[in-house]
Amino acid sequence: MPSISKKGALMPESPIRKLVPYAEAAKKSGKTVYHLNIGQPDIKSPVVAMDAVMVHSLKTLAYTQSEGSLEYRTKIANYYHQNDIYVDPSEIIVTTGGSEALYFAFGSIMDVDDEIIIPEPFYANYNGFSTASGVNVVPVISSIDDNFALPPIEEFEKLITPKTKAILICNPGNPTGYLYSKEELLKLKELILKHDLFLIADEVYREFVYDGNVHHSVLSIDGIEQNTIMIDSVSKRYSMCGARIGCLVTKNKEVIQTALKFAQARLSPPTFAQIASEAALRTPQSYFDEVKEEYLKRRNLLITELQKIEGVKVATPKGAFYCIVELPVEDTDDFAKWLLESFEIDNETVMVAPAAGFYSTPGSGKKEVRIAYVIQQEGLKKAVNIIKEGLKVYNG
Amino acid sequence: MPSISKKGALMPESPIRKLVPYAEAAKKSGKTVYHLNIGQPDIKSPVVAMDAVMVHSLKTLAYTQSEGSLEYRTKIANYYHQNDIYVDPSEIIVTTGGSEALYFAFGSIMDVDDEIIIPEPFYANYNGFSTASGVNVVPVISSIDDNFALPPIEEFEKLITPKTKAILICNPGNPTGYLYSKEELLKLKELILKHDLFLIADEVYREFVYDGNVHHSVLSIDGIEQNTIMIDSVSKRYSMCGARIGCLVTKNKEVIQTALKFAQARLSPPTFAQIASEAALRTPQSYFDEVKEEYLKRRNLLITELQKIEGVKVATPKGAFYCIVELPVEDTDDFAKWLLESFEIDNETVMVAPAAGFYSTPGSGKKEVRIAYVIQQEGLKKAVNIIKEGLKVYNG
Numbered sequence: 021m022p023s024i025s026k027k028g029a030l031m032p033e034s035p036i037r038k039l040v041p042y043a044e045a046a047k048k049s050g051k052t053v054y055h056l057n058i059g060q061p062d063i064k065s066p067v068v069a070m071d072a073v074m075v076h077s078l079k080t081l082a083y084t085q086s087e088g089s090l091e092y093r094t095k096i097a098n099y100y101h102q103n104d105i106y107v108d109p110s111e112i113i114v115t116t117g118g119s120e121a122l123y124f125a126f127g128s129i130m131d132v133d134d135e136i137i138i139p140e141p142f143y144a145n146y147n148g149f150s151t152a153s154g155v156n157v158v159p160v161i162s163s164i165d166d167n168f169a170l171p172p173i174e175e176f177e178k179l180i181t182p183k184t185k186a187i188l189i190c191n192p193g194n195p196t197g198y199l200y201s202k203e204e205l206l207k208l209k210e211l212i213l214k215h216d217l218f219l220i221a222d223e224v225y226r227e228f229v230y231d232g233n234v235h236h237s238v239l240s241i242d243g244i245e246q247n248t249i250m251i252d253s254v255s256k257r258y259s260m261c262g263a264r265i266g267c268l269v270t271k272n273k274e275v276i277q278t279a280l281k282f283a284q285a286r287l288s289p290p291t292f293a294q295i296a297s298e299a300a301l302r303t304p305q306s307y308f309d310e311v312k313e314e315y316l317k318r319r320n321l322l323i324t325e326l327q328k329i330e331g332v333k334v335a336t337p338k339g340a341f342y343c344i345v346e347l348p349v350e351d352t353d354d355f356a357k358w359l360l361e362s363f364e365i366d367n368e369t370v371m372v373a374p375a376a377g378f379y380s381t382p383g384s385g386k387k388e389v390r391i392a393y394v395i396q397q398e399g400l401k402k403a404v405n406i407i408k409e410g411l412k413v414y415n416g
Numbered sequence: 417m418p419s420i421s422k423k424g425a426l427m428p429e430s431p432i433r434k435l436v437p438y439a440e441a442a443k444k445s446g447k448t449v450y451h452l453n454i455g456q457p458d459i460k461s462p463v464v465a466m467d468a469v470m471v472h473s474l475k476t477l478a479y480t481q482s483e484g485s486l487e488y489r490t491k492i493a494n495y496y497h498q499n500d501i502y503v504d505p506s507e508i509i510v511t512t513g514g515s516e517a518l519y520f521a522f523g524s525i526m527d528v529d530d531e532i533i534i535p536e537p538f539y540a541n542y543n544g545f546s547t548a549s550g551v552n553v554v555p556v557i558s559s560i561d562d563n564f565a566l567p568p569i570e571e572f573e574k575l576i577t578p579k580t581k582a583i584l585i586c587n588p589g590n591p592t593g594y595l596y597s598k599e600e601l602l603k604l605k606e607l608i609l610k611h612d613l614f615l616i617a618d619e620v621y622r623e624f625v626y627d628g629n630v631h632h633s634v635l636s637i638d639g640i641e642q643n644t645i646m647i648d649s650v651s652k653r654y655s656m657c658g659a660r661i662g663c664l665v666t667k668n669k670e671v672i673q674t675a676l677k678f679a680q681a682r683l684s685p686p687t688f689a690q691i692a693s694e695a696a697l698r699t700p701q702s703y704f705d706e707v708k709e710e711y712l713k714r715r716n717l718l719i720t721e722l723q724k725i726e727g728v729k730v731a732t733p734k735g736a737f738y739c740i741v742e743l744p745v746e747d748t749d750d751f752a753k754w755l756l757e758s759f760e761i762d763n764e765t766v767m768v769a770p771a772a773g774f775y776s777t778p779g780s781g782k783k784e785v786r787i788a789y790v791i792q793q794e795g796l797k798k799a800v801n802i803i804k805e806g807l808k809v810y811n812g
Contacts, residue, residue: 021612021642021643021668022525022581022582022612022613022614022642022643023670024524024525024670024671024674025523025524025525025526025527025530025581025674026527027523027527028523028524028525028674028675028677028678029674031523031674031677031678031681032677033677033680034482034677034680034681037680060478060479061476062476063476064475064476065474065475065476065477069477070472070474070475070477073469073470073472073688074469074470074471074472075470076466076469076470078461078466078658079460079461079466080457080458080459080460080461080655081461081465081466081655081656081657081658081659081692082456082657082658083456083657083658084658086430116512116660116682116686117682117683119681119682119683120682123682127421127423127424127427127548128420128421128424129418129420129421129424130421131421131422131423131550132528132550134421145680145681145682145683148677148678148680148681149681152523152678152681154527154528154550185418185421186418216417216418217418218418246417246418247417247418259476259477260477261477261478261479261683261684262477262478262479262480262684262686262687262688263477263686263687263688264512264683264684264685264686264687272417274419274420275420278420278421278424278425278427279424281424281427281428281429281544282424282427282544282548284429284430284433284541284544285427285428285430285515285541285544285545285548286512286513286515286516286519286541287513287515287541287657287660288657288658288660289660290512290658290659290660290686290688290689291658291659291660291689292469292658292659292686292688292689292692293686293687293688293689296477296688
């Protein structure tokens with residue numbers, strides 16, 4: 021029997037997946053499970069987007085342009101202009117989700133054994149894309165004690181080798197909820213210019229910024245136009261995770277031309293999803309206001325309730341809809357499993373994502389979990405109470 | 417300015433793309449261009465599939481399962497049963513087009529510098545997936561003189577090295593239209609068992625088989641269950657190229673588990689497209705009968721008309737909707753460009769795909785073009801006449 025690839029053997033399993041059988045068993049036994057573990061919001065997608073697909077007039081579901089239609093890219097560019105990001109449609113490639121945009125970016129700028137520095141904890145699938153591309157992730161550690169702010173630039177510099185090709189940030193961050201300041205981005209600017217690196221910024225949570233903070237795109241920083249690649253997606257913005265439409269944006273023409281070759285090899289992004297995504301650009305501001313208001317209420321409730329629990333440390337998220345929480349346990353993998361298997365209040369329990377999967381440094385994050393505030397406030401309150409009471413029982 | 421990757425620089429441009437600017441210029445100058453160059457059929461998609469999307473009742477466009485929903489995979493398995501392919505839903509991973517299925521297959525079984533043997537000419541994007549995966553394509557030459565039949569097994573054996581991991585066939589073939597016989601597949605069976613290789617079969621044209629021939633899937637060959645990976649797609653079957661839904665099918669559990677990790681990293685295939693593809697499985701047989709009848713008429717017309725041209729050699733396709741044609745010119749790249757730039761009959765001209773892009777052996781296929789019979793018979797007849805008259809003028 022022929023064997024699988026080394027790369028395939030190394031591909032990480034989703035850190036959320038590991039607990040799925042336990043959640044399924046809990047449900048089978050009649051328990052309600054509050055899912056704080058996933059980035060799938062319960063928020064409704066914009067009606068204008070969902071309706072656009074219902075009135076499609078296609079007779080043949082044909083390929084679109086590999087880079088996405090000029091019309092759609094023009095509209096995306098216009099959306100960026102409204103967000104103080106000045107790009108041309110030719111600087112955009114429409115992709116099958118932000119995932120594919122990352123894959124194109126990695127392939128366009130890195131070869132096997134090249135290195136990418138990523139502040140950790142980070143979105144777990146960055147590990148998967150790196151392994152699939154044969155690229156090594158070099159983590160630079162950010163800490164819950166300063167809210168997961170940008171690590172000191174000296175820490176980055178210590179890690180730079182001739183193999184280092186890029187730095188990757190997620191802003192606002194999944195799983196941290198951290199929002200990088202303009203000053204932090206300017207520090208990164210100096211660093212990447214000094215070492216001639218690419219800076220990839222995953223900005224899919226751009227709209228979800230709280231407390232009057234402002235999001236700064238890497239594309240709005242002058243002087244690093246040739247170094248920056250921005251990753252975007254409709255998944256979170258419009259609660260359209262299942263569309264699988266994202267884009268790669270860069271002013272570096274060589275990168276665009278290279279990414280386009282990857283795009284051509286896979287022919288085109290999905291057509292129906294592009295119809296929905298193009299229509300989604302007509303979503304009224306009131307939609308975002310309401311959604312943001314809802315997330316803000318959830319965040320405030322979540323943080324307030326978590327802070328009431330003894331021994332719990334929580335980094336207050338400034339953006340996105342996640343937070344990293346340190347629990348008074350030695351191994352959140354075990355605690356998360358225990359919650360599903362052995363604990364309930366009124367026949368209800370909780371699924372959280374153990375944070376070790378968001379670190380690549382072995383042994384890190386073992387006391388932390390990621391909580392996604394993607395469920396309604398009532399459920400969220402009950403869920404935090406289950407964690408609180410669960411901790412008491414678990415810790416004897 | 418940081419530089420792009422070596423891999424990115426090596427990524428091939430689509431062989432069809434190179435001529436696009438000439439086609440655009442021709443259209444701008446007022447000419448009608450018959451597109452015989454692309455695999456985008458003019459055939460309508462099944463109404464049942466297009467309607468299913470119009471009546472969707474989703475409020476939130478959520479992620480689906482990474483491997484596709486159990487319901488959809490169960491229905492796909494049922495479709496396979498009807499085609500004498502006995503697989504279980506757990507042996508199927510739903511992908512974003514056949515393209516992604518190939519990418520998952522390559523990643524699951526091959527590492528950088530591994531080798532894959534492919535009978536050439538072959539679907540040009542196999543080069544792109546190989547380059548993206550760092551895998552080397554080793555072509556084994558098939559010839560227009562015997563209709564692009566399977567090359568002798570000795571020719572394969574000469575090419576096998578310790579780096580060889582797989583053989584890839586497209587059956588029926590793009591760009592050749594060749595349909596492998598059961599005997600040929602049995603020869604491949606012996607070869608892959610002897611050398612412990614994987615056999616990947618791209619069977620997306622399964623339905624398009626003419627002259628009473630029968631398609632044999634690699635999954636229907638006993639004794640190589642652990643060696644075979646089948647690639648499929650709804651693109652051609654239902655003329656739904658823009659859906660971007662395909663699948664990877666294998667009875668090798670290790671491969672499925674590995675491919676699943678690649679699938680998890682990119683989250684899920686597109687939701688709307690899965691709705692359309694699931695509904696497409698209810699397409700009545702009359703749809704396929706009509707479509708096949710239409711393609712058969714086109715093929716017969718095309719071959720008959722081409723054979724009337726002096727100096728033209730054509731391999732009669734037994735399946736799919738392409739054929740490779742040898743023209744009495746030295747360089748079809750130049751001839752194809754010339755047709756678009758400098759030739760017309762009644763202000764109409766033709767775009768063909770120079771076949772060099774379907775070969776990886778340098779200098780091969782320079783006298784050949786690929787013709788896709790994806791336009792109506794009237795246009796097809798005119799297009800062949802343009803080639804005929806064009807050849808006279810071009811050859812002085």
